Amino acid sequence: MPDYGLYSDKELAYRLNDSDKAAFTEIYNRFYGVLYWHAYKSLPDPDALKDILQEVFVYLWNNRTNIKPEENLSAYLYVSIRNKLINNFRHLKIKNDYIASFQDYLDNNIQPEADETIRLKQLISIIEAEVARLPAQMRLIFQMSRNANLSHQEIADELGLSVLTVRKQVNNSLKILRLKLGSKFFLFFF
Incomplete structure (x- = not known):
């Protein structure tokens, strides 16, 4: 059995295209920690970060045949995390705006x-x-x-x-x- 830890990111991406679960596991193990700490700077909520990372890796597996191995796998994962964080912040802003609007309504319409x-x-x-x-x-x-x-x-x-x-x-x-x-x-x- 090959040692996937010795493979380059590009080789792992090619194997991921072929639905190689061991390659996916190596990608997960190789990038999870660095992506977590990179995202933690923007969102210091461990539970939310774990959810976001899980979504990124689920998306990676579900779209493995669309991944272009010639491109930089780590850059792809960093961009995916960044986009998920942006979406998360947008959702929180909308939610907070709604809550503030609703609170304003309640304050101005007591009875x-x-x-x-x-x-x-x-x-x-x-x-x-x-x-x-x-x-x-x-x-x-x-x-x-x-x-x-x-x-x-x-x-x-x-x-x-x-x-x-x-x-x-x-x-x-x-x-x-x-x-x-x-x-x-x-x-x-x-």
Whole structure:
């Protein structure tokens, strides 16, 4: 059996193109630590970094046939991490802007009128009915995420699932609810 540790990045990339799992494992072992510490400078959250790195390596494996071995593998991985970090920061900014906007709304509209209260109760019952129609595991994960305010990692640990599975289940449930409830109802929900 060849010693993959002696292969160059280019040779590993060629083997990765051929779906060589040992080559992928060597790439993972060779780059995980340096990518982690490189990204840690921008995002000092170990759990979030592990998720991002896992996404990068899953993407690398799923798109292994599209990797161009002639190109610099380490540069490809660094760019992938950078792009994931940028997307993460964009998502956090949007989320924080939404929270600030919602808090501003709450601060300026302390007492909803009776009509608004009735409509809000109706909306809540519609949403709860749609959530109840989700598949059992998806519903459980969604409720743990939204009602119990658990992180994806906490849900994964409690249910014995991977963080990616939990994230995918939450995203799928949100897609289903968006389709069922429509965009104007979804604004109240998220």
